[in-house]
Amino acid sequence: MQNTSLYLKNVTIYLEKKIVPDGGIYIENGQIKRIVEGGELPDLPADVQIIDGKHLNAIPGFIDGHIHGAYGADVMDATAEALDTMAANLPSEGTTSFLATTITQSPENIDAALENISRFENKLGQTELLGVHLEGPFVEKSKAGAQPEKYIIEPDIEKFLRWQELSGGKIKTITMAPEHDNDGSFIGKLAESGVNVSAGHTATDFAGMKQAVGHGVQQVTHLCNAMSGIHHRDIGVVGAAFQLEALRGEVIADGIHIAPEMLQLIFNNMGSERLILITDAMRAKGLPAGDYELGGQPVIVNEDRAVLKDGTLAGSILKMHEGAQQLLKLDGVDFEDIIKMASINPAKQLNVYDKKGSIQVGKDADILLVDNQLNIKHTICRGAIAYSS
DSSP states (O other): OOOEEEEEEEEEEEEESSSEEEEHHHHEEEEEEEEEEOHHHHHHHTTEEEEETTTOOEEEEEEEEEOEEEEEGGGOOOOOHHHHHHHHHHGGEEEEEEEEEOOOOOHHHHHHHHHHHHOOOTTTTSOOEEEEEOOSSSOOOOOOOOGGGGGGOOHHHHHHHHHEEEHSSSSSEEEOOOGGGGOOOHHHHHHTTTTTEEEEOOOOOOHHHHHHHHOOOOOOTTSSBOOOOSSOOOOHHHHHHOOTTTTTEEOOOOOSSHHHHHHHHHHHHTTTTGGGEEOBBBBTSSSSSEEEEEEEEEEEEOOOOEETTOBBBSBBBBOOHHHHHHHSSTTOOOHHHHHHIIIHHHHHHTTTTSSSSSSTTTOOOEEEEETTTOOOOEETTTEEEEEEE
């Protein structure tokens, strides 16, 4: 797909500081070149492609920082085809960039997945693979969830550095249990190197989380799931996310991983500034109900959820725009809040806010045209139309 100049007209543009009604966005070579407030852009090039937004909303593309698979593909397949399948299909749900997320597995399988990601080349007109979310294997067995227990190991800096090298330096986020690094030497080295260290699959308490934040933890993985919850004598990891301003929390807003009432409680306590919408989706997303697998384990998928044989939730089949729609139903949540949770916050957390996460001249043209219910009408990935409904 060739990149040409593109002009979006008659759109309500959600900039970071203000909303522009009946505006226009001129895109060239994959970047936002001009934002027009009222009226037409003069002297458009002859070959420009024009989309009449017909009063749709222009918002920044969604960034999914935690996704294992979708549409029949899984990151652990360790094939170019699997990553290509994900990148080709994710624009339909408004995702313009993502982190390919691994699962606790044998070292050989993790090696293969990371080497495959290092070789992957992003294509125009597809969702951009930004890097890797290494989920496990340095997690707590009692909070394994769908992480295969037999492959869980203690934090090992040499192993991590080798994996970082195999990935081509693409590991951006790691999920780990901070209680297995009490002196903070592992967390500290990762944080210093710019890796986003996220506490997850952890049984630590509030004091442990406070200590972990001091060592460099700045995120909580799929908040409420596979961690200590709020108790009146110890507020646990969930309470730590509420209380410690340094933490952002991932949320799977499918109404299953977190009850709607709990999601409201989380929003009331953390606000849109500190929440990050993710899907944590697995292979079956976008496919019919049936039997699938995750991390080598059989998974049963019905119309709304994916579970292991024992009933443990095994990732999700959530689409990003559906998660955003669920969040929009909460009291006090508006479009600006959605943009923070699905675009701005993940971009800041992954240190790509200089080019992603908001509609701004000079940034990548990752833009969604949506109606007032957040239904996706057009997805533009780096200046190319990747999806139109």
